[in-house]
Amino acid sequence: MPVGDIVEEIFLIPHVPYKILTELEEKWKTGKVDSVVVFEKLEELHDKNKIPSGWMQMGVDNEEGLEQREEESEEAEENIARQTGEGKEDKEEDGEGDGEESE
Numbered sequence: 001m002p003v004g005d006i007v008e009e010i011f012l013i014p015h016v017p018y019k020i021l022t023e024l025e026e027k028w029k030t031g032k033v034d035s036v037v038v039f040e041k042l043e044e045l046h047d048k049n050k051i052p053s054g055w056m057q058m059g060v061d062n063e064e065g066l067e068q069r070e071e072e073s074e075e076a077e078e079n080i081a082r083q084t085g086e087g088k089e090d091k092e093e094d095g096e097g098d099g100e101e102s103e
Contacts, residue, residue, distance in 0.1 A: 005054030012052050017045065 024041055027033045045051045 001054050001058075005052060005057070009052040009054055012049065015050055016052075017050055020045070021051075 024033070024038055028035070028038045042051065042056065046053065046056055
């Protein structure tokens with residue numbers, strides 16, 4: 001986290017509306033409000049200097065990291081499927097994978 005974000009966070013600690021944030025999180029987790037509403041409320045609090053910029057950026061960074069891990073996982077699964085599929089094709093071409101005996 002950049003130094004400026006740390007200073008801002010320290011400065012804003014007494015102003016952070018922890019009760020509002022806790023209630024908002026509970027409503028989101030129970031499905032009473034959706035992610036768009038939560039984000040709008042967070043933006044509003046940020047605009048009023050109630051929550052630090054670093055917190056907003058950390059949320060973005062976490063989301064981007066999650067998306068990257070999901071993409072890497074999908075690519076790994078595709079590679080495994082491709083390798084497994086190629087291995088079966090190679091055996092069939094050799095006459096070993098079709099269950100029939102060759103003469």
